[in-house]
Amino acid sequence: MDILHVSAECYPIAKAGGLGDVVGALPKYQNGLGHVAKVVMPMYQTKFLHSNEWDIEFKGNTNLGSRNFDYTIIRERTNKLGYELFLVDIYGLLDRERIYGYDDDVERFAAFQIAVVHWLTYAPSKKPDIVHCHDHQAGLIPFMMRYCYDFNWSVGHLKTVLTIHNAQYQGWIGWDKSYYIPSYDRWKHGMLDWQNNINSLASGIKCADKVTTVSRSYLEELRYAANGLENLFEYERGKCVGILNGIDTDVWNPATDTYIDNRFSLENVAEGKLLNKQILCDQFNFNINNPLIVFIGRLVGEKAADILPDSILASIYSLQHNVSFLILGSGEHDVEWRLNSLTSQFPGNYNAVIGYNEKLSHQMYAGADFLLMPSRVEPCGLNQMYAMRYGTVPIVRSTGGLRDTVIDMGDEGGYGIRFIHPSVGDVIHSIHRAAAVYKETDTLNTMRSRMMQIDNSWDNSAQQYIDVYQNL
Numbered sequence: 001m002d003i004l005h006v007s008a009e010c011y012p013i014a015k016a017g018g019l020g021d022v023v024g025a026l027p028k029y030q031n032g033l034g035h036v037a038k039v040v041m042p043m044y045q046t047k048f049l050h051s052n053e054w055d056i057e058f059k060g061n062t063n064l065g066s067r068n069f070d071y072t073i074i075r076e077r078t079n080k081l082g083y084e085l086f087l088v089d090i091y092g093l094l095d096r097e098r099i100y101g102y103d104d105d106v107e108r109f110a111a112f113q114i115a116v117v118h119w120l121t122y123a124p125s126k127k128p129d130i131v132h133c134h135d136h137q138a139g140l141i142p143f144m145m146r147y148c149y150d151f152n153w154s155v156g157h158l159k160t161v162l163t164i165h166n167a168q169y170q171g172w173i174g175w176d177k178s179y180y181i182p183s184y185d186r187w188k189h190g191m192l193d194w195q196n197n198i199n200s201l202a203s204g205i206k207c208a209d210k211v212t213t214v215s216r217s218y219l220e221e222l223r224y225a226a227n228g229l230e231n232l233f234e235y236e237r238g239k240c241v242g243i244l245n246g247i248d249t250d251v252w253n254p255a256t257d258t259y260i261d262n263r264f265s266l267e268n269v270a271e272g273k274l275l276n277k278q279i280l281c282d283q284f285n286f287n288i289n290n291p292l293i294v295f296i297g298r299l300v301g302e303k304a305a306d307i308l309p310d311s312i313l314a315s316i317y318s319l320q321h322n323v324s325f326l327i328l329g330s331g332e333h334d335v336e337w338r339l340n341s342l343t344s345q346f347p348g349n350y351n352a353v354i355g356y357n358e359k360l361s362h363q364m365y366a367g368a369d370f371l372l373m374p375s376r377v378e379p380c381g382l383n384q385m386y387a388m389r390y391g392t393v394p395i396v397r398s399t400g401g402l403r404d405t406v407i408d409m410g411d412e413g414g415y416g417i418r419f420i421h422p423s424v425g426d427v428i429h430s431i432h433r434a435a436a437v438y439k440e441t442d443t444l445n446t447m448r449s450r451m452m453q454i455d456n457s458w459d460n461s462a463q464q465y466i467d468v469y470q471n472l
Ligand SMILES: Nc1ncnc2c1ncn2[C@@H]1O[C@H](COP(=O)(O)OP(=O)(O)O[C@H]2O[C@H](CO)[C@@H](O)[C@H](O)[C@H]2O)[C@@H](O)[C@H]1O
Pocket: 016, 017, 018, 019, 021, 022, 165, 166, 214, 245, 296, 297, 298, 328, 329, 330, 355, 356, 357, 358, 361, 378, 379, 380, 381, 382, 383, 401
């Protein structure tokens, strides 16, 4: 089968979170199964863009409302990522350094989607069998392919899949900007609308042939907590399926990871982790004998980052300073500020690196004893799977993909710590459980050995996506 993935992120070109990891890996594994999977994404000003060679694939001209624009589709010359990669260059709109966070993001991603569908319509090359859209930045594509007059005569018959990595963000566009959508059958305007806005994600759910979420539990949860789309998920449940993400075991492998100084595997996990922990302890002035608990991720309400400061403060006091915490992330300014200000309060027990740092994240997965994820919402979560591969015990709230991937150490065959509420009390209790198990070397080693042998690779999930396509 011929599959085209459409996404705003793709690792290693541009990544803000887990979406980039998934789109960077899934096509490679689908190609490994004998299919032809490709990726198209915006051309941002990235290091990857400037350090690789590109061929021009197609040049086109189309409109965003009254604004006429040229676009160019370029293709990475060597397929070095294991799949064909196309970038959409729209001068003045997409060619920025960051992925998101601009005042005109609505215009940028609307233009991106229009350009992709225009390209699919007018390029002479063979059309894909499946257009696989990821999150709201590609959510309008199924509508445009099916109902916009400029396109549907050519691509209206192609099958579309929408994968929801995070339903919190929906790509709302006021109806005052509806002229951005190329002309369409007005009777179909309900396929764009949700609660008096154009809602890109809702439109994708209505119009795509199949909708997938990144874990089964998350799909269940969306029926009662979907940031306003609950009824839609209930109504469309027949076309929705949960497929757990995998991890790219080429990138996330403690035996070959070039970001870490001391590589290790199951055979020497205790020694390997200790050497990596020593480096972190030297860098951040921690006592190596204390359990090291880390958090990596976006500092937003969804991840319950706001409860970290109080939980950490209380835990350091109640464990009499026999614990260390390291935070890596960025997000809401007040959370960043509160997390930063703890550093001076607890030198030797706490530190925070505010920002995005791929290398440090790998070093933390390798050197930490525990990884904390108190998420209020976690569609799948990749961090816990990376942690497990590096022998780092996950401490997770039992929700979404965290529930599907972590078994509590109190249960048969368990290897992690699970708690129910995203509350300071539950987090402190779990940190105390972590501090206790840290002293039981044999139990800790058994848990490490169990989690490192779990196969969370893409092999299984990539095939499940192929099954979805084939059923269409
Ligand atoms: N400051 C920082 N520095 C370095 N690396 C950082 C970082 N902040 C985050 N990361 C990295 O970004 C990724 C985060 O992935 P997640 O899946 O946990 O969350 P995210 O909410 O972005 O993804 C959404 O999509 C994914 C993919 O479907 C779902 O798993 C998830 O539940 C859903 O919320 C990891 O690779 C992590 O190491």
